[in-house]
Amino acid sequence: MTDNDSEFTVTPYTVSGEIDYEKLLEQFGAGRLTDEQIARFPEPVHPLVRRRVFYAERDVDRFLSAATAGERHSIVTGRGPSGAMHLGHIVPLYFAKRLQQQTNALVYIPFSDDEKYFVTDRSLEEIGEQTRENLRDLLAVGFDPDRTRIIVDTADADVIYPLAVAFGAEVTESTFKAAYGESQNIGHSFYPAVQAAHLLLPQLVTGRHPTLVPIGVDQDPHVRVCRDIAAKQRYDVDKPSALLSKFLPSLEGSGKMSSSSDSETAPTIHLSDDRETVFEKIHTHAYSGGQSTVDEHRARGGDPEADVSYQLLHSFFEEDDDRLDRIAREYRNGSLLSGELKGMAATAVASFLDAHQRRRRRLNSLETELRRYQLTEREREHARRRVGHSTFKAMI
Incomplete structure (x- = not known):
């Protein structure tokens, strides 16, 4: 969304200006997080929720009902490896970890390394190196490996791509433009189908259940497009719920904390800072x-x-x-x-x-650590079959 009157821009790829969160709520059509909903979160309610940093929602009641009843439920929160991680990147991950500890939630964490290649000027080699560094920061958060799956798009293409192919047929060019504006290239315009694969993956692996996506409000277009796909009921999945947050501020006091450390007026606090x-x-x-x-x-x-x-x-x-x-x-x-x-x-x-x-x-090698969080072959095949795709074995 670009608001010419207030001169701010909020999209999945650009955030600038003095953000009017009330206008965003109206523009995106999300609901305000209510006192009653906040009270339903497990105690102690996380400060991000009780202080309304997460200030808006989509269908969060279904997730809360499942979580409080001890029924299957999941959380999806990801990372686009565009640079070194900073405070704004890591906060949603620690929030997801707290909910996992409180409710025994499944947590799925996709890394959209392919998207960053489509929308930035970085090389695949640069993005690959940044992905490895970001993964070590993710692993340091300390999720339960028995109930957490980490997915890297290019490394897990055997499961992500078949799902994206199925969902890609559901997204028209007009839908893309309404949610994202003009595409930068055909990879960018295909990417909502990949995001839908991320957000629906927990249900495609383990069966239909409520899924919560805690994200910055700028990422809401991904959820809206995915909910449209889920609503068509071709894949026996629920529309994902969402918690939409305000941004952790930049040090200069406006906008969103940036991955860039180039600014002289507002340097970013990185996770590596001493x-x-x-x-x-x-x-x-x-x-x-x-x-x-x-x-x-x-x-x-x-x-x-x-x-x-x-x-x-x-x-x-x-x-x-x-x-x-x-x-x-x-x-x-x-x-x-x-x-x-x-x-x-x-x-x-x-x-x-x-x-x-x-x-x-204290982490071991990245390969050793990641092994505990990867989708099993059975989980991969289950997800593929749910969208009508099965792996063809080479015939000898």
């Missing part, structure tokens, strides 16, 4: 909602809602609601200074990254 780098980036670059001098701040206070350090704590990095409320109150009355708030955020982020990096260093 503690010193995190403190330097936040103290130097994080937009402040405070006043220009200490005396003025003591007298007038600051605005936590405009402050990036507070937003980081609010979104993910401060679990305790009472402590977060106290931080906001003290910032508003001026007793908490902007530098002190930045220190709190930097400490929380750096400690999170320290733990993530320790787990990453």
Whole structure:
């Protein structure tokens, strides 16, 4: 969506400007996440949900009913390996891990390395190397290997491509243009069929059941097209549910955290950043909602809602609601200074990254680690047969 009045753009491939989340809700036709729905999430409800970072939804009640009843349910959350991973990339994965621990959910994590080749100027070799690095960060999150499957499109083409072929016949050019705009090439215009294969794969492997897709609101077109395919009832699958989130802010205080580290005004906090780098980036670059001098701040206070350090704590990095409320109150009355708030955020982020990096260093070889998360041959064949495709064996 591009809104000319407010001058912001939100698509799966471009996010820019001051985003009006209410206009997006109206444009995309999603529902607002309600108090009643939030209360149905397992306790303790994740801060991303209870603080409405996930602020919109599609059919989330069906997923919650299955999760609370102990019935089969799954989560799909993926990664497009366009560069080194940063905080905005990893937050949905840790959210999915929490839900898996709370509800015993199946989790499927597709890596869309082929899509990044279609829509970026990177070579296949560059994308392949980035995929391997991103996979190590994913493995460091610590999903349950017995209930998690990791799919890399080019490596798992034997299952993804037959599914995409089936779903590709369901997506017209007009549907693509309505959801995505103009295509960059024929690979790009085919990609909604591959995304549908990602989102429906858990049901094609294990049978019909509710599936939740927790994503940034910019990725909603993928869900809408997939739901249209599922609604045709040719494959005995439910339409996937979705949780749509606001963006973890860039350090400059607007838009979406970027994979690029080229910006002089808003460097990105990468998962590989050490503690010193995190403190330097936040103290130097994080937009402040405070006043220009200490005396003025003591007298007038600051605005936590405009402050990036507070937003980081609010979104993910401060679990305790009472402590977060106290931080906001003290910032508003001026007793908490902007530098002190930045220190709190930097400490929380750096400690999170320290733990993530320790787990990453303890991993074995990528091939050894991935083996536990791969689809079995039986799962692959089951998914292929569900769309009318079976593997032909070579005749000797």
